[in-house]
Amino acid sequence: MSQVNRLSRGGRIDRSQPLTFTFNGETYQGYAGDTLAAALLANGVDVIGRSFKYSRPRGIVAAGAEEPNAVLQIGSREETQIPNVRATQQALYSGLVAASTNGWPSVNNDLMGILGKVGGKMMPPGFYYKTFMYPSSLWMTYEKYIRKAAGLGRAPLENDPDIYDHINQHCDVLVIGAGPAGLAAALAAGRSGARVILADEQEEFGGSLLDTRETLDGKPAAEWVAKVVAELKTLPEVTLLPRATVNGYHDHNFLTIHERRTDHLGETAPLGAFSAPQARHRVHRVRAGRVVLAAGAHERPLVYANNDVPGNMLAGAVSTYVRRYGVAPGKKLVLATNNDYAYRTALDWLDAGLQVVAVADARSNPRGSWVEEVRSRGVRVLTGSSVIDVRGGKRVEAARVAAIDPVAMKVTSPGEWLDCDLVASSGGYSPVVHLASHLGGRPEWREDILAFVPGEGNGLQKRIDAGAVNGVFKLGDVIANGFEAGVKAAAETGFKATAGDLPRTEKRVEEAAIALFQVPHEKPTARAPKQFVDLQNDVTAAGIELATREGFESVEHVKRYTALGFGTDQGKLGNINGLAIAARSMGISIPQMGTTMFRPNYTPVTFGAVAGRHCGHLFEPKRYTAMQAWHVANGAEFEDVGQWKRPWYFPKKGEDLHAAVARECLAVRNSVGILDASTLGKIDIQGPDAREFLNRVYTNAWTKLDVGKARYGLMCKEDGMVFDDGVTACLADNHFLMTTTTGGAARVLQWLELYHQTEWPELKVYFTSVTDHWATMTLSGPNSRKLLAEVTDIDLDKDGFPFMTWKEGNVAGVPARVFRISFTGELSYEVNVQADYALGVWEKLIEAGKKYDLTPYGTETMHVLRAEKGFIIVGQDTDASVTPDDLNMGWCVGRTKPFSWIGWRGMNREDCLREDRKQLVGLKPIDPLKVLPEGAQLVFDPKQSIPMTMVGHVTSSYMSATMGHSFAMAVVKGGLKRMGERVFAPLADGSVIEAEIVSSVFYDPKGERQNV
């Protein structure tokens, strides 16, 4: 099909660059410079989709972000599918594949449309709340069918081949919108030397100037645009961002811009410089000193009967298609308006050599310059009239124009049907106030222009409005307003600016519009043919009236009940008409009705773009120890602990977790194992009050810990609940090294700082994280001493270097601090070296350990071994409701310490002193081969019917290769006084595991093995 609607001349398209694309499987041609919408209109495509609720045929209405109907599926391949692309904002590229998002079997022959016609009468707003209730069991079935009708486009089913990224911008002045006001503002501010960003959602800068019939300095306005843009490009501190929509205006003048960098080139981003992937979209995260909001205004359509039939368009959009794209979306135009500006469309249409059947102006006696110009060119201008109804199925065939009384909402003449194929309407202009309201600022109604403008609001936005958004519509005034805004914005950020030269504009008389938010019909609204307010959601004037009749009186209620403004256009087209209709039906004024809240985004933003590069391998840091390469080379499986990757176990060929762990456990118990313990938090503490500080933050006493010794400590929060634990060593009188759990390292340090900085600044102490500086490897097992002795100059004599002490010396030629502490219950040495040298030490230990069958072990084996000893893991055996006494660790509570340390008062509250609290005990399953699931709930009476009385749960549970039976740790109500009693774990499969309550220390209760 040729481009039947393409004009032979004019427009900013490049007729020498034809581009082929497909829509719903048909191949078409457009030109470089087209939007997809322009190209579809050029090819005479009338029906672009079907409406959401009634499945009525719909065509293109607008030329920009306010388009409600032309919402298409783009993409030729599964992984590049993009749902819900507005054809008016998609540049045409060669090979573009587009399709309608609904309509079955096709948009032109849609079976749902028949259902819509028949059932439509039964689908007023909120109909679904009133039905599908009986019988209750059937809702899920109803829902299944309702969901079949859901949605517009579809998500791809394969992963996105494209990447997206972010950039952080800081500027003195952010100018939003590069129409006449924005260009002027950017120029004024940019010339001052201020850092300026100019962002505009369109493919090129210029806004309305790209298609206006008005002149500047007697020349086409686009020439002025080109001159300004050329100068802006020479200013080093000015950043120009076309195809970039400012979508969110957040607190403290932080804004987000969604830049579509390659969507005009194809459905997936081509490789860029250095053959690197280019980001398809980029989000600019902008902190702006001042914002100049020059977002323009959206034209409102008139709301008349059957105003959704394809061929009903916005007047301004018709001009845009004609003048910017060289496309005439019809032959015979009827124009309906309530204002002067729309007359430009009639003139543009005439200039294109096409027929204007009539202009229907709701005003009784319009005499503006453009009106007179239209009259002078022989066009029939019907005053005091409007289009009140339209005829046509998939395309407008005729429009009925009649005299109306817009105040009384009456049709006052029989009117006449005028044959036409295009009805262009204009109901006035709504400033694009969205961004100005993102922080809650309420727009203000201006009766003189019949529109909401951005309110002074609450002063939270450092924002200056310019141009149409500010209610300034005359071109000369708009540019002057832009210059003023730019100068002011620069001045307020410390730059001296002067306004640019105002280009000369045409002199003319412009007259005010009159209010016309719904065109009357002979029949009452409820009985008239459908008058659509929100096209995407099939919201009609009758629906809005019904909502108010049912008591939905707040604007938010009306919105929610009718779905007005819930579409992907977010009500840009219909909201003002809708709330005016609601106001009228309740007998209140528009400002009394108010607007709904505007929230980001102004237009939809790709998920991937919001996520940026923070996905896949960059989703979150993976933290590694210095021995990571060795672990990987030796087949470790890893466990996520916080952000760390820790070796979980080291399977040998054919081993599963259980086999590997059994082997690793036995190796430690019988010979020697090695663990990478580098991830434990380590905090260097220096200062004369270090000891006092420890006394205050640990539950136990630190006054008497000698230099050279180490001690285990528990930490509680002020509520007395255990929060972290670890061993702290006294390195010198005023010098300690604290260890924390892996996951707790950062929060413990922060907590120490909190108390030091806010409560006890008088204590002389400094905390420094040395977690990353030290690498730690634990040798554990009866042969650890022999092994270590081979590579160290430290005297390992058991009396000279006893349990819970530390020594300095060389290990494998590297200076080390060695701690004789044990988390396995075996003779153990924790070797700490500067992390840069750790891999070498580790490898030498592995080499030297061969003769002892030195076995690397992971966290799982560590967990089993420590559990055999009854050592807790904070976070596994505790949650935030466990006191030291609950853990049977009263020995670690300094009940007589003079200072009321953190946690002491909390653990002495009434509820913490109950005798029947859940207490940590050991469990020995009666069947030694059954391993209790970790987390399993416990009961005393397995015969009780549901709900059962739960008395605790299993916190840790393993099969012990050493002991040859399963065992567990658990918290049980009053458990410490129930030794020898039975508990039961009723499992999901119906079985019950029975276990005896025993001491939580299963292995070597006297601690003889670690103390040799």
Add this chain to the structure above:
Amino acid sequence: MQRYSGFGLFKHSLSHHENWQRMWRNPTPKPVYDVVIVGGGGHGLATAYYLAKEFGVKNVAVVEKGWLGGGNTARNTTIVRSNYLWDESAQLYEHAMKLWEGLSQDINYNVMYSPRGVYNLCHTLQDMRDSERRVSANRLNGIDGELLNAEQVAAEIPYLDCSKNTRYPIMGATVQRRGGVARHDAVAWGYARAADAAGVDLIQQTEVIGFRKQDGAVIGVETTRGFIGAKRVGVVTAGNSGHMAKLAGFRLPIESHPLQALVSEPIKPIIDSVIMSNAVHGYISQSDKGDLVIGAGIDGYNGYGQRGSYPTIEHTLQAIVEMFPILSRVRMNRQWGGIVDTSPDACPVISKTPVKNLFFNCGWGTGGFKATPGSGHVFAASLATGEMHPLAKPFALERFHTGALIDEHGAAAVAH
């Protein structure tokens, strides 16, 4: 009350829907009520409804500063579940769940309760332990719950990335199949209509600006439309509870934070259950209109602005794309914020207060919507008798003094 049904809809279509009645009246406040409920959100309206319907207290007013259901009821992500860890909360939420199951019929308003299954993903060994603990507790409390392994999760949730390549590979999940979603606005409107029909006065656009007290007991509320007397007052003003407490002269163990959510553009159904993840911090479901409904954790600072900070939105969508890489090209339509009253143990406060005859129901944190019917029911029972309903008793303010907290943090670190 005009009864709703498919037949009624057909009948009204013949008269062009011109004869539908108001869903609720716009009454002038009476001088005095037996019970005044402050806050016309889901919980307040449910309280009023059950007071009138089940507890025979019909002289009731709901005083709402804005529009009915305009607070968190209008801003949440509509998830319904009852799989809580501790007995006290599990029983309360399960009470709500049972009411959800017959709610549309009870109030003759389709709230679209859709038990499509709620999955909580496990990404670490500790997640798995915690999940076993919770599911096991649910089961023994008579609440449905299953723990799935990674293969089962992959089979049940299409398009979820269950590979080992993710930052935090999925190890399993819990599922509560009776859990799901409901239509949030419909809950408020349905309760409002039913309460109105039962005689409750719904007084909108009227803000409570003080509590009038006599001898240490409340005797009514001062409002922007004057004094309204009451024998008992129930405050259910999520997001503003601290402010109400201040007006009443005491403090609460509550801090109000922004909680953000967002929706995509409507797309064809692709997510047919509710999927939540603590570790990557996001959750997602899809509405019957096709919008992906997405949320995450709260912002760290106190805030009543009904908006939060942008990085929270970024982190949330990073989590969603990490879980469902195919959604990367889908687009976010709108974001918004609610105000959540967070309590130290992530459990609500349903309690008497230092002021006699003044009751508070607050502190639901991120989980209030799902409790709406149960919360309203037990609060109504308490307001009717002046004594706390047994299910409400553990949630009294005293627990913050005795230390008997009900710590649900472990079970739900992510907002929902």
Add this chain to the structure above:
Amino acid sequence: MLHIFCPHCGELRSEEEFHAAGQAHIARPLDPNACTDEEWGDYLFFRDNPRGLHHELWLHAAGCRKYFNATRHTISYEILETYKIGEKPSVTEAGGSEKKPVAKGVTA
């Protein structure tokens, strides 16, 4: 995203560098053991949570790692001042200060 002036670094930084740490000026009782359960519970859990000016504690986590105080309006999110630990706010709800929030803010 908030823009917060760190009184130690002496410049405005993005919220991403900070952690909010709750209400400021909650002093730990000097003698906890003398507190009743009720007093201790009040210290632990009960907060002003104002709808309006809030004195709160922040940590410059990515910067100087120092805690400091801010006076912030909880509806408008406007920050009226930041000040060091140990200092008193100059803007208070009660006190008549020169500095007034530009807005009370709005909620829907």
Add this chain to the structure above:
Amino acid sequence: MTAVNVYKQRPDKIEGQSPLHHAGLAELVGKGKSGAGVHLREKKLLGHLTLRGDAKDPAFAGGVHKALGVELPVALTLVANGSLSLQWLAPDEWLLIVPRGEEFATEKRLREALGNELHYAVVNVSGGQTLLELSGPKVREMLMKSTSYDVHPSNFPVGKAVGTHFAKTQLVIRHTAEETWELVVRRSFADYIWLWLQDASAEFGLAIEA
């Protein structure tokens, strides 16, 4: 010195492995794209010391000056003396970077100068962090993709150094010459930062330098 345990932690003769050892940077030298906009060099295995003390106390400030030959830098700045640099991290905290192996002697010198009466701390953190030097015409733009801190020269002149948010972690950025910047990176995050830098630099071309 008895109140604090100070000892030599670095071996003399053994070659260590810097936090980016596994990345094999040495093998990548010269293999980058020509015309690269970003050049990366790991200044590895240097001596890093954290210094804590009261800047307002002349004894402390004087002692530091005596030991190091530089004044304590004021907020957000960096001073250098030959191969030694001293950077403000916080009102009571500085980062001192010295050539490899000099950290022990430097710490001793500091402790001698500061004496036993003052309350201060010196902590060797050499193993815990590394320095990445980025240079080239596109470094600033690459940094803009990585941090929300304003790296425009009007806000971030040469000689400034800030701790800030970077990608999804935190680090210190130092502006050392017009087109040269340094990142102070914690060891366990080094791999993540390396992955991030490669990704963020790809569009500008990345070259590794020895």
